[in-house]
Amino acid sequence: MMHGKIRDRRAQVIRRRKRYRLYVLVGLVGITLLGSLGYGISRTSIFSVRKLKILGATPKMQASIDTELSSFVGKNLFSLESNVVVSKLERSPLISYASVQKTLPSELVVKVGVRTAVALVRTTPSSFVGISRSGVVFEQLPANSVPSLPEVCVVGTKGFGNCSTFIDSLSVGGRLPSFVLGALAVAQDMTPQELTSYRYVGVSNNGDLYLSDGGGFVCKLGDSSLAKSKLKLCDAMKEAFGSSGGPSYVDVSAPANPTVEPTSWLG
Secondary structure (H helix, E strand, C coil), X not given: CCCHHHHHHHHHHHHHHHHHHHHHHHHXXXXXXXXXXXXXXXXXXXXXXXXXXXXXXXXXXXXXXHHHCHHHCCCECCCCCHHHHHHHHHCCCCEEEEEEEEECCCEEEEEEEECCCCEEEEEECCEEEEEXXXXXXXXXXXXXXXXXXXXXXXXXXXXXXXXXXXXXXCCCCCECCHHHHHHHHHHHHCCHHHHHHCCEEEECCCCCEEEECCCCCEEEEECCCCHHHXXXXXXXXXXXXXXXXXXXXXXXXXXXXXXXXXXXXXX
8 A cells, every 4th residue: 555645746746747837838828829929920911110219310312311311111120130230231331320119019220320521632633532530431532522621732842732632532331541531630620710710621641630720731630639729829820920921831730839940841
């Protein structure tokens, strides 16, 4: 005859096995239902992309972005990968960044950052490219629609005389060499008045920065540190000397001790 405790223990084990089988069965049914639900959601037209909302784009770019993203219209919102949309947009040199947000039931909200030019580089005698603050060449500009921005160029032994062409050929989507980026830092610190006052921001082979009005006045900045203070000194010395027959070359690379010279190799 089976002892009572052994019988109770066996019954307990049997009950535990039954509960385990029930849990497994419920789990399998749940997984199946979730899979069916997911499949249904992926197939239903309720969550198909029907509206694109673009934030941050200029009116000129709006139509272009709409066309670029038209292939995503009609796709299921849940199966659409945001990084695919972002990657497609960021291939454009005009766009600095993009982000995507899905809004139920059927809207895709896209936010973009648009590059703006802080300086120009002449690529041919009659055309320029716009350069962003990070050094990206992002648009071609014909000579008749060039904004009032300084040209970045590499100055040599003939001073600013070789600024009509850049040291390297540039194409949209490319970047400026790293040693030229200091010139962009200066260009983006310029006031509107300075942008019209100075035609060139030049970089010498040893990395020194210079401003030129395209005439006889040249101001040596040295590096791009304290750019705003150096620009103000250039302005003051240009006003004092640049148009009165005085020194045409000033050096503000040490702002506490600016100097003037009657001539220079950059004159």
